[in-house]
Amino acid sequence: MLKLLAWLGLFLLAVTPVRAAPLEVTDLAGRTVTIQTPVERFVISEGRYIPLLALLRPDNPVAGLVGMMSPLALTEPALQEQLYEKFPQARDIALFGGTSAESVSVEKIIDLRPQLAIFGLGDHGPGTKNAELLRQLEASGTSILFIDFRMDPLNNTLPSVELLGRVLGAEDRAADYISFYRDRLDRIRQRIAAVATRPRVFVQAHPGRFPCCWGMADGMLGPFVGLAGGLNIADAVAPGPVAQHTEEFLLAENPDVWIGTASGTAADHHAGKTPVALGADVTPEMAVESLKRYLDQPSFAAMDAVRQGRAHSLWHNFYNSPFNIAAVEAFARWIHPEIFADTDPQETLAEIYRRYLPFTLRGTYFATVPHG
C-alpha cells in the first residue's frame, strides 16, 4: 500500500506541469541574478561552449539554445560536423554576431526572446564592460550570466560548470564532472606539495603563427605552471598577463621546459603552413613532425629543453575550455615527469569524451619533441 502511494505520488509529480520558479544565483562576475527556471530559451556568446552544454545534457546538447554570437566551427570545425550529424537541429541556431562584441546585434538577441544569455568574462563576446548592451538585454527581460574558463581558469572552471548545471537543471551531471575534475586536480596538488625542485618553464602562445615569442605570464595558461610545480620564467619580467620576449631571452634563460600552445590545424600542416598543429584529424606523427619543424630553427634547436626532449605542444584552445584539467595534467607530466609517469593527458581527454560527451575524440592534443 505504502509502495502504491509512493508510486502514485511520483506519478502525480511527473504529470504536474513544471511551474516557473525564480532561482537566485551568483555568477562569475559576482552579480546576483534571478532566473526563471526551467530555462527553455537561452543564448551563448561563443559556440565554444557547446561541448560544455553537451557535457551537461548529452541527450540534446543544444536543447533550448536559440542563438549564439559565433559558431562552434570557429574553434572546432570537426566537432561541429559531429554535432550537426548527431543533432541536425544545431544547424538552425541563429547567429547574432561575428567574432567580437562590437559585431553583436542586440536587436537580434532580443528578437530571439531568450530568458537567459550566457556570456564569458574574458571571451570574444560581450563582457561586463559592455554596460549598454547588458542594460538593453535586461530591460527586454533577458537575464545575463557570466561564466569563465579563460581569465582565471584554475579558480573559475568548476564554479562555472556548477553554475550552468544549476541553471540548466543538470546538477547531477555537473557534480559528477566536478568530482572527476577535482580528484585529478587534488592528486596533482598532493604530489606537487612534496617536490623539492621547481623546473623553469616558458609557455609560448601560438608558435609558428605569432612572431617569436609571446609568453604567457599570469594570463591564460601561465598560472598552470605554478600549479604543476614549475617556475614560469616570464613572470619575473612580463609587465602584464602576456608579453613578447626575444629568442635571446629564451636562450639566455635556457628554461628546463618549453611548452607551446598549438593553434595550427591538420589542414595548415598539410599545406606546409608554419603554425604548430594539434587537434582534430592530427595524428600523433603529424603532431610531432609539426612541432619538430618549428623547433628546428637554430635559435630553438640550441635550447637545452629542445635538445633534451623537454619541449612540448598542447592544443591552444585549452586556454578557454572546461576540459582544461587535461592541460593541467600535461603541465604536471612535463614539468615533473619523475612523479607523473602514470599521468596521460591525452587519455584523460579521451575519458572525458567517453564518459561525458556524445562525441568521439578524433585527433592529437599533446605532443613532445623527439629526444636527441
Next chain:
Amino acid sequence: MGEAALSLQARFSRIARRRQALLLVLAVGLVLSLGLDLMAGPASLGVGDILLGLFDPDSLELRHRIILWDVRLPDALIALAVGASLSLAGVETQTVLDNPMASPFTLGISSSAMLGAGVAIVLAPALPIVSPAAILPALALLFALAAGGLILLVIRFSGGARETVILFGIALVFLANALTGALHYIAEADAVQQVVFWTIGNLTKAGWTEVWIVSAVVLFMLPFSLRDVWVLTLLRGGEAHARSLGVDVMRLRLWVILRASVLTAFAVCFVGTIAFIGLVGPHIARLLLGEDHRLLVPGAVLAGALLLSVSSILTKTLIPGVIVPVGIITAVIGVPVLLSLLFSRGRRA
C-alpha cells in the same frame, strides 16, 4: 670684394664646415649605436665575447653564438636598413611635394602594406611559388607596390600637381584603413591582435634574408637619390623657379615617388609599419644640416638609421627580457628630439 662679402664667404664656409662635422657626428653616432645594439640584451655577453664572436664565431659556445649571429645581428642591421630606407624615402617625398608633413606613410603606401598583411593574416590565402612563411611579407610588399603604382598613375595623368598627389595619398590611407577595419571585423581575435601588432612594427622578426633584401634595396636606390641632389636643392627654391631653370618637375616627382614607394614597400613588408621614422628622420637632418641636399640626403639616411637603431636598443632594454614594440619607441623618442631641434632653431632665428 668688400669686407662684408669676405665675412659672408667666411661665414658660409664656417656653416658648411659645421654641417660636414655634424654629418660626421651622425655617422659616428650610428657606429656607436650599432655597437650598443649588439651589446644590448638579456644574455650576459661581454664586449670581448662580442668582438671575438664577430671575427671567430666558433669561439663562442653554441647558445651565445646563436644569440649573436641569429638574434642580435640581424635585428640590429635590419634597424639600420629600415631606418635608412624610410628616412631616405621621406626626405625626397617631402622635397618633391614641398610639404613638411609628407612622408612615405602619407602616400598610403604603408597603410596599403598593412592591408596586405591583414589579408595574409586573416584570409590566409595560398599563393603560387611563395612559401607559406613568406606569404605575409609578399602580400604586404605587393599591396604597397600597388599603392605606389596607383600614385604614379595619378601623377602621370593629372599633370602631377602637389595637392592632387597628397590628397590622393591621404584618400588611399583612409581606404586601406577602412578595408583593414573590415578585415578586423571578420577576423578572430587572435588574428586581429596579429594585425594590430604588425602595424606597430617589430624588428625581431628579421633574419639574414630580410637584412640582405632591405639593405640591397636601399643601397641600389641611394645612388639615384644622390644623382638628384642638385635638382632637389633647386626645387626647394620653389617650383616655378626650378621650372624656369629647366627642371622637369613632373618627371622628377614621378621618379622620386617611384623610389620612395619601392623603398617603403621593402622597408615595411618584413618588420611592419614602423611609424614616424620617415617623417622625423628627414626633419632632424634638415634642422641639423639645412636644405642643401648634398648633405641633407646622406644626413637623412644616417638620422633615420640612427633613430631606429637607438629605438632598437630601447625595445630590448626598457623592460629586460621583454620586447617593447619598436613603433611605440620611435614616436616616444622622436617627438622630443624633433621638438628640441625646432625650439632651438626658433631661438636662433
